Amino acid sequence: MAVTGRFAPSPSGRIHLGNILCCLLAWLSARQKGGRVILRIEDLDIARCPRRYGEQMCRDIQWLGLDWDEGPVIGGPSGPYEQSRRTALYQAALRRLEAQGLVYPCFCTRAELHAASAPHREDGQVVYPGTCRGLTAEQAAERARRTGRAPALRLWVPEEEITFTDGHMGEYREWLPADCGDFLLRRSDGIFAYQLAVVVDDAAMGVTEVVRGADLLASTPRQLLLYRLLGLEAPAFYHFPLLLGSDGQRLSKRNADAGLDTLGERYTAPEILGKLAYLAGFNPSAEPRSGESLLEDFAWEKVPRADIRIPEGLF
Template structure:
């Protein structure tokens, strides 16, 4: 099977170094296998992700030399490649799960979930305590008069195990470490977990490269692949880039944004330094995407978060 890797950003602002590293690793991993690269724009929340940000991101990626074979401007048979245009596909998947009796309405607000004495994961996130799981149809209908519900998936009391291509063996007990998770928000927007599974399967993605902050999402997605009868891709999670002071990079870090970086450096300089931080460029010397292929090796990529040295960029 031909490898199809992908980069699937949510363009809520200008891309930063962490986004670029994700795309670079996905691009190199697929190209090294003589595979293709897909670009998908994850703009489910169109208020946060206006189309102008996506257009700018596409231009930035081309400037960096991170091209794609399928996606916006390179349309294939499995588009559209903007999630905001794929609602009907998610509706069909949701209907399949509903017919299996695995979906129920949830009327909990975020404030209510934080207020209850619910279990918490090691990262501080609340494990959904099942507050609305056993509401009767009459009770749900009464609550729906006051508040539109979100929709949650009933998770089984079982452990999901998988082997990550970079981080190694992983396992999670869904009911105890996650709880029933969202499929659609109360405002009608589909949740990331459902949309990403449906899209990766529909588009034929065989390899998913993304940051370690999403490693915890993988068991939920593997459950959805199984329930929907879809083939799951291989997963490769990599450590996060941290700002010099140890904070996670975000679009609020102006110095790490490509709008600033493009004024300071050529594409090869940015890529060479990122590859150096990722362990497969022997020095921070400038290199193009194709030049980095010879040195790329997942075994060289660290498994712990990487702090950017002060002044490197």
């Protein structure tokens, strides 16, 4: 089967080292198999991800020399390529889940959820304790009146273990009731949840392999459940280790040095890609490399599974 990979950055600022490594790995993994690459902008929360950030992200990826076959700028058959313009598709998927009786309104606030003694997942998220599960229509209407809040919508998660084999990290399993809980499909402000949107989009765009950071490994069982419930075919997954700063902390937008606005002034694109490929195990030294030249050296087996700490002075 023809391989289709994708870049799916969430543009809340300039592209940073973590996104760049993600784009590089997704590009290499797909191109090495002769596959296509789609670019999708994950701007569901358009207030946090204004349009100009998405446009900047496209320019950043182009500057790195990583191309795409379908997406913003060049268009293609499965557009639009901004999630903020695809809500009708998410709405249709939500209706299919509602028709199966699997969606219910939740009136809990974030503060209430954190105050409840719900177990916390490794990634710091709260496992929903099921407070609003099984409310009758009358009870739901009464809560809406009393709280004056629009409800969020949650998926009724079955008592089931989901197991899958990640293309890089190996076997991963999750017992849905305890490790995941009933998760959000749509927030109370009407914004669709990432979990639903990413499944709908990857399926609609014919994506066959998803390359992304290991911080999303734990959300994969939820997505696999949605693929099944929506009757869609799931892609292969490859989760790669997270980049840590020289202080051992996760890179984030707070690491100003890790953003392309700073990096781009100090390094060329091949210098940045070469250093990242070195850290990720498929460049023998930190010498500059183009994406194209790395095709012959890249192999998932060379990429470590543990988090990668960026040595002091490399960037």
